Amino acid sequence: MEESIILISQNRSNYGYIQQNDEFDYLKNLIKSVEEGTCMGVLLHGPPGTGKTLLAITLANSFNAHYYIIDGSPDLDRRDIEGYWELFKGETRFNFGPLTRAIEDANKKGISFIIINEVNAIRESEQISLNSLLSENHLNLISKGFERYELNPKSKLVIIGTLNKGVIGINKLQEAFEDRFIASPEIDYPIKPKEIEIATKMSGCDRKLAEIVVDAARQIRKQATKDFSITKIFSTRLVVNFCLVVSSMPPKFLRNNIENIIINKLGENQEEKKSIAMILDGKMFESKLRGVLSPEGNSKVIQEEEIELSETEEQRIITNMKKHVIKYIHFYKQDNALKKNGGIMWKFIDWFWCYNRKTFQDYIFLTKKKGLHELYKKDTGKNYLFRGEITLNYIKWLYRYKKQELMNFMKNDSPIF
Numbered sequence: 001m002e003e004s005i006i007l008i009s010q011n012r013s014n015y016g017y018i019q020q021n022d023e024f025d026y027l028k029n030l031i032k033s034v035e036e037g038t039c040m041g042v043l044l045h046g047p048p049g050t051g052k053t054l055l056a057i058t059l060a061n062s063f064n065a066h067y068y069i070i071d072g073s074p075d076l077d078r079r080d081i082e083g084y085w086e087l088f089k090g091e092t093r094f095n096f097g098p099l100t101r102a103i104e105d106a107n108k109k110g111i112s113f114i115i116i117n118e119v120n121a122i123r124e125s126e127q128i129s130l131n132s133l134l135s136e137n138h139l140n141l142i143s144k145g146f147e148r149y150e151l152n153p154k155s156k157l158v159i160i161g162t163l164n165k166g167v168i169g170i171n172k173l174q175e176a177f178e179d180r181f182i183a184s185p186e187i188d189y190p191i192k193p194k195e196i197e198i199a200t201k202m203s204g205c206d207r208k209l210a211e212i213v214v215d216a217a218r219q220i221r222k223q224a225t226k227d228f229s230i231t232k233i234f235s236t237r238l239v240v241n242f243c244l245v246v247s248s249m250p251p252k253f254l255r256n257n258i259e260n261i262i263i264n265k266l267g268e269n270q271e272e273k274k275s276i277a278m279i280l281d282g283k284m285f286e287s288k289l290r291g292v293l294s295p296e297g298n299s300k301v302i303q304e305e306e307i308e309l310s311e312t313e314e315q316r317i318i319t320n321m322k323k324h325v326i327k328y329i330h331f332y333k334q335d336n337a338l339k340k341n342g343g344i345m346w347k348f349i350d351w352f353w354c355y356n357r358k359t360f361q362d363y364i365f366l367t368k369k370k371g372l373h374e375l376y377k378k379d380t381g382k383n384y385l386f387r388g389e390i391t392l393n394y395i396k397w398l399y400r401y402k403k404q405e406l407m408n409f410m411k412n413d414s415p416i417f
Contacts, residue, residue: 017058018198020190037153039133041181044162049235050187052162060113066105067113068098072121082141106155119161120173127177134180203243209292213243216285229275231268251293255358277354287386321363322416324356361390366414
């Protein structure tokens with residue numbers, strides 16, 4: 001029997017659910033209103049990462065009650081949730097499951113909770129165990145000769161199931177089973193001000209940082225839910241996790257966090273990753289975050305502009321860039337990097353900007369020795385660096401107006417082909 005299928009917890013969560021309207025207050029009062037000696041069910045439905053499980057845990061904590069979490073799965077066996085016999089030191093003993101333990105807790109302390117994530121993933125045959133609890137306040141243990149376990153008249157057991165109705169589960173909820181749940185509130189993504197509040201309180205980050213992340217998340221979420229160009233959704237849970245990580249780590253790892261926590265996590269393929277990177281770039285996501293995480297601001301730009309790289313450092317940058325170019329050509333072929341006349345293709349530059357930005361920026365920084373940054377400043381009135389890093393506008397300017405100089409730089413001055 002695989003106990004890892006079921007997570008049983010009696011610990012208190014470090015974070016509490018922050019209600020959007022009055023859903024927490026409503027459910028707490030609903031639970032209070034149900035008479036003693038009753039097993040009641042609540043179905044929380046909504047998209048992933050909206051806090052359904054956290055809401056259930058917070059409800060249990062508000063009653064100072066133990067809670068048992070069951071992760072719904074088609075592999076879940078009735079014995080896993082009711083209990084099973086095992087051989088131990090030459091003798092057989094019965095291991096009680098979360099249902100029987102929850103009943104015992106409720107009878108001792110007055111109330112307990114069972115939280116079932118993805119309840120629609122449980123096989124129909126296993127839903128029967130919950131049917132008898134929800135309708136008759138008891139269950140019969142098959143493994144113990146149908147021994148009866150029931151709530152006493154002074155106890156209360158609350159079963160909270162979570163599911164995403166927009167996703168077809170492996171197993172369908174039996175109509176009779178679903179009807180036994182007394183209420184089915186929808187938990188959706190919060191409005192923008194509330195999501196910022198949630199991210200700030202739960203991650204402990206600066207409010208301005210939370211605003212930047214939430215703004216980007218909602219745009220990516222729109223692409224996923226309205227335009228369907230992205231498969232996975234930038235959930236509120238991911239917003240909180242990202243804010244927590246970037247506010248706890250040195251700013252120099254910001255790009256790593258953006259790529260690993262957002263782009264690689266949400267992008268199912270290269271096209272989706274590119275779309276997500278373009279949305280973030282369009283909102284100047286990284287630059288804005290660096291402005292919050294590195295409050296020294298423009299002084300950093302001035303210092304970095306004055307840095308002169310040694311020949312050894314320049315060679316390291318060129319070698320690193322060349323290594324990535326070789327990988328690109330091996331995967332995408334040379335005709336996706338160079339035109340027939342030998343010119344650089346924009347798709348090649350765009351790919352590096354999206355997926356190997358730091359390597360590419362370090363390399364393009366070397367154009368300073370050709371004086372191209374001064375021409376750019378004279379031509380546009382702008383700096384080629386923003387917070388110490390090469391801007392996309394500078395790269396676009398090079399490609400559009402200094403294409404020949406850019407080709408000579410990449411092929412002769414700092415060769416990567």
